[in-house]
Amino acid sequence: MRFSHRTLISRIVWTTLIVSAVAMTAMVVTVMLVLSALTNKNIEARLRDQLTAVSSTVKVGPDGSLTALEAPDDTIDDTTWIYAADGTLVEGPRVGQRLTATAESLADVRKQTRLDRHERSFLAGPVRRNGKVEAVVVVEAPLEPYESTRNLTLLGLLALALTVTGGSAAIAAWTVKRTLGPVESMAAQARDWSEHDLESRFDTTAADDEFGRLGRTLNVLLDRVAGALRSEQQLTSELAHELRTPLTAIRGEAELTIMASPGPAITERLDRVVALVDRMSITITSLLALARNEARIETRTTAIALVNEVLDHRPDRPGLNVSSDGVEEIEMSVPTELAVRALAPIVENAFTHARTSVEFLTVTHERSIDIIVSDDGAGIAADDLEAVFRSGQRGTGSAGAGLGLALSRRVARTLGGDVNVTSPHGPTTFTLTLPRS
Incomplete structure (x- = not known):
């Protein structure tokens, strides 16, 4: 997103919005990571406690038979499987095929192994007697309660994040608008005064801030x-x-x-x-x-009329080819006499420095028109592109006072346009920009 063309108020509001959104996102992610770690730790602790309790009830008879004594809290339930060392099921609940298959996949483990599958968490561990694996116990716990809690927490955090982010942006917009309101009012007054009244001043008697x-x-x-x-x-x-x-x-x-x-x-x-x-x-x-700022901007002229007016008062130079075929008859909202003063120094400069040709061309834009004057002269040094518009700046061999191009730019800017060097050489090109009708 680009901020360079936005108002100060919008930049502050957008910055507040982005910073708040980043902060709340970081908070939500951090809380969810901590919650997931705690949830995983709780599930792990529950499964280990259940596995330890069940393993303590497993007894091996003299003939090698296995029995599971019921614990006081009825540990042997529909979440526990007991397998012999060879993987044979000794005791287990009657549950679905998927849960049974998952438990059987853990029947031959030789160390504690955890497996999360089908929205349930399984923990299997061997029962050892005298260093020998006598049985394998598998326990499981549903993950749905934990996931529901986590999802509800996530929804709550997202709602909180959106509320805080939106509230921060709204508060920033309200505060900044109230704070910068006087500045906006002063800017509007200054714009109005610049057009109608240069004697008005800001009323500062009631404010000491x-x-x-x-x-x-x-x-x-x-x-x-x-x-x-x-x-x-x-x-x-x-x-x-x-x-x-x-x-x-x-x-x-x-x-x-x-x-x-x-x-x-x-x-x-x-x-x-x-x-x-x-x-x-x-x-x-x-x-x-x-x-005196009394230029009659309401008058009109055309690009071709302007170029012809300047050329009519320009004495012929033998051997110089002047081409104005590329100039269009496009109306401009500038008075002819002032537009002539903006274009004449550029033409004078081109006629002075051109070797064999001077060419005129117009390029039309939505709200302005460019009158381009090119010549095949020696050109301008790259570090002198702006210096040529300084008052008193004279080119080599020039007999003038160095005021022409400076005056040309000043007149053009007063009319709402500008004058620039668009090519320093090959050819040397000046572009006069004036507003269209």
């Missing part, structure tokens, strides 16, 4: 997190404002120049400048919304 101290500690942590988020959002807003102002000026200057009809070649370049400015403005707006 471990959970109260935990709540106060978490409140301090939440204050620090909220402060860090406010600082980040303020910094992001200031940076966005500082970037938008020159971009607006650049766009205005380009449009004014276009209005002056400078000629087709210059107009084409200025149009490209305006398009790039618009693209950068959209990027800034998307990143600002991401920093």
Whole structure:
């Protein structure tokens, strides 16, 4: 049984149940072994006493004839056989053929011999006079009373074991649920606050126990997190404002120049400048919304539209074969502008390091879709698979700032997906995972 995916309460209950079951099983087995040993000892003692009593009544006449004198407690009964030394029956009860045959099989023993058969226990022993075997006495006792007692004891122990095991699990479940109830309530509140309200805090005024101290500690942590988020959002807003102002000026200057009809070649370049400015403005707006947790997750795009959007803004590289035939038109529940920011650095990296080809492929899962980007470049060292996602990490010969892949992973995780290196070389493969609609 695997416990890794179970809740803490279920793990504690199952552990209690298993430990109790093992302990009770060990107890039942131990008691039954002790009971069996005592039962066997009692049967052995009874048979020996009976054999000794009967053997003491056996007398040998001058002519070698055997007689068995009756003991005061009427020892010679339907459980006793007396045989001569040559195996001839001298005295014995009238019983069934199976019991008689079993007794006869012991008629020639020369030492005490015990035999359990047909739910009865037989004990045979020789009667010696002056070192000579004069007779053989066989006695038997029924095992049914002992077995009945043993079976009843076993049933009682099993009922006790089941009661104790079930009771222990029930008590553990009740106790743990009551104990961890505040933790579950705090977790539910934290989930709700993370989506709607970062300013709420746990009420710890009425508790001075471990959970109260935990709540106060978490409140301090939440204050620090909220402060860090406010600082980040303020910094992001200031940076966005500082970037938008020159971009607006650049766009205005380009449009004014276009209005002056400078000629087709210059107009084409200025149009490209305006398009790039618009693209950068959209990027800034998307990143600002991401920093403020205002991403419009309700919007939709498709895998093929996303790949085409990224490739449309990617300048051609002579001699590089780009294949997107393996991309399907599958809808994803992510906004296009943010999905582009997650995929673009991966494509940029592939175009930079590829020798002759870059290939796109999609793999569909039940709740997500993988967009796989492969190139035939030199590859990544095995110890650098996670390092490439660190901010400021630059590859050999890279002219960038080392922020692209780090930003790509951050955006993807914000959208409910991820970015990973799925093959370091032959080919080098990055996989962008995004949620499906």
